Amino acid sequence: MLVPILKQEHCLIASIQGELSDAELLTLRDQLVAQVRQHRSRGVVIDVTVLDLMDSFAARTLRSIAQMTRLLGAQTVIAGIQPEVAISMVQLGLTLDHAIIALDLEDGLAILRSRGARENDAGHQP
Amino acid sequence: MDVKAHPRKDRASLLQGYEIDEQEIRRRKQFLQFDETDETRLTSINELAMQYADVVIEDFYKHLMSFDETRSFFSDPQLLERVKNAQKRYFLRLTKGNYDSEYVENRLKIGAAHERISLPIKSYLAMYNFYLRAVAGRVFDAYKHDPGRALDIFLSLTKLTFFDMGLAIDTYVSSRERTIGDQQEAIRELSTPVLPFRPGILLLPIVGLIDSYRASQLTEQLLRAIRDNRAKYVLVDITGVPYVDSRVASHLVQTVEAARLMGAKAIVSGVSPEIALTMVAIGADLGRVETVGDMQSGIERAEQLSGYRMVRIDKDDQADEQGG
């Protein structure tokens, strides 16, 4: 299943629409990285609200997306992990330690805005 | 599997409810060493039983009515008459053979009926004993010329009554288990409210012992509340938890991590020195959990993190002090 990627100002929004195979997850990674580069995006929100499962491969792919986009200057936020999925992930041992995590898409965009603002502020300081 | 005759739907479901199938019935009989010989012996005294049934039942109820404890169950004369008839059928059924799934179903129904009127299990067992004694005397009397035969018959009857008692006790036990299960469910639902405290802040005061089942229920409840309330901060207060074992402590850490995966920060307040000791002893990764001493500090911390600032409005004293 193809994951649509929307561009909103300096951010990219990837909303996952259904279960993804490993190959589809890797395609998502490659497309996101390419588009961050192309649009010089500052942030990425990956909305996983509809995912009813996240295993170690999905978690690893999300982590690599976050790492790769960071190298290109964009922060990645994972949004919308469901209660059952969160419980399973913790028991499996997946804690997404270095990822930025949001309640949902709206919260994700708000986090990116505030982080961007803080960084800009920091930039203005003498 | 050999399913007898016309298995009515409710019979199947009744037996299923007690998890007794044909195989289980066979196993129980094998364990009691109850076989065809016993069946033949029992059916051989059916006529004798019919002859004495009325007297035995009459004696039996006279006995029941002489005790306050059991008399109270049969205060209505109409009811008493009905019960006597049922009891006679029950008594005669003991010597009619075919101790199959229909027989078992019938025994379970009778057991369940007695459980429903809360007849104590001791009275129930005493009833079986009464029958055994009543029948023993008459069988040994009828087989005076062959006491060995009388003993065999009596032992077969003992096996069957113990088979019946097993079923009756099952109905009692399973009903109690159901009641306990329902109550536990009710307690669980009542015991831990997830309270929306301010927009974006939830409060979860936990009171009472936590076993690992309750702990996992709590986690699910909390995570759903985070989603439904779009909460960014959750204060889990464990002041009212007297004791935390290592499993519950690690569950607490897992809950905090699961909340983080949903985009919320959980703060734990009210950790007693004993609980702190447990958490350290099990090596719970406390670096991942923010803890504060009491609930008030927890609330202040959550408010501070979500950008609330509390200002006391007190015109006289404090304004004066500051001014002075």
Added chain:
Amino acid sequence: MMPATSHEAAMPLSSDVDVLKARQHGKELASSLRFSTSELTIIATAISEIARNTVLYAKDGWMELRLIQKGNRRGLLVIAEDGGPGIADLSLAMQDGYTTSRGLGIGLPGAKRLMDEFEIESEVGKGTTITMKKWER
């Protein structure tokens, strides 16, 4: 090694799409038992981990999913079997963080944590069989 699954009843594990199918099927089957939605997700996640393990290391494998009963308790049985290269050091493979490929190295030990029972048998050059069970509470 004795085959633990009858291949007619089992589903193939040879591609990443098979991993999806296996966990969907497992979740459907488990939902006929008294499992909470979290437990269903936990079961599907464990299936995903071991199914992927088979696909990655052994190419052609099989998975069998079956409802089981022990006394009064019902449960789900998951068997993943392959005739692949096998695992030389089982205790190493069951260690958190150990990986020889694209995983996070938590697949097998993670699946063990998610399920109630977990057994792994492996013989180098012959294959690997993983058996997991999850019981109703």
